[in-house]
Amino acid sequence: MALAHHRKKDPAQVRRQLLDQAARLSVREGLAGVSLQGVAAAAGVTKGGLLHHFPSKQVLIEAMFTDFLAALDRDIDELIAADGERPGCFSRAYVEAMFRQGDVGVDSSCAVLGIAMLTDPRLRELWAKWLAARLDRHRATDSAPELEVIRYAADGVWLADFMEVRPANRAELRNRLITVTRSVPS
Template identity: 35%
Template sequence: MTRAPKRTNRPEAVKIDLLDAAARILTERGIQAFTLDLVARDAGVSKGGLLHHFANKKALLDGLFMREMEAFRDDILASMQKDPEPNGRAARAYIGMDHMENGEKGTPALLRHLLAVMLLEPQLCSEWTRHYWETIRSTGLFDNMTPSLLLSCLAADGLAIWDILGADIIDKKNREQLHALIEKLTNFSNTES
């Protein structure tokens, strides 16, 4: 069953539909069921149409990963603009302090599946890791990195990995205390020399 409406000569709309279908299939069925035929069918596109935009499965997964990284970068930059305190701003944006305060759930399921793909494909792991750090560096996160800011980012990454893996092992009270401590580390950098 197709989910996308018919499109006439709108290549960007087709590409978006293909990436949306790829994300749905990856999160609902996992990488083992992820095929180009299934993605094309779900997007309402012929396999040839899919191959016009994405030459192979790797290119489609790359496109999905790059889209998620762009959204992540845009979230970081938007969060930085909203933060009135310049010291530690990039670190707070990176670790998502504004999301933590609003009680939003951690990393979406799509990232869990993209992480699984990375673990299965060493070439993708190398390429995507390099792109991830290039994306993060472009936000200015490392421009004035202090040990406490780095520690806050690493701690938040550790919590995010647990969220990605679905390890619900920290109760709400402890999670709130960890978030408070991580935020304190982003403010502590004011006193570091």
């Protein structure tokens, strides 16, 4: 009896590969054009293997969005750690992170997911929970209404970036928003 070649199973690696391929396909095809079969084929797994990790396309999209939020969390945490100034630290990191997302451009999975969030109630719910948790964590440093306005301004620039309506003075806007966070009384 011949022994079949068996590769070592690594569910975390397979899951990562599926998420990465889904992100690549979403950039090329948009979320509507992403199919489970296409993601499975691009990742080199069977559709059944994909369904083991993500039982539906909606679950896959939500996992992609959760993955995006985790990356955003890491980026913000790194920015806060490097900040050195406590009052407004989350708002400064948030502004910087939103501007970085816009720097990536419309041809990115974060742009696809960001636009999808506008129409998908579940993605909006995930975003709202993420933001509420971050704001709760930084209540002592970032609860001033002026900082909330700054974060909304950063959201507006982020959305404009993905709609390809980039302000000519984008770098100046970023610098002014950051400067204002430093002038808000704690």
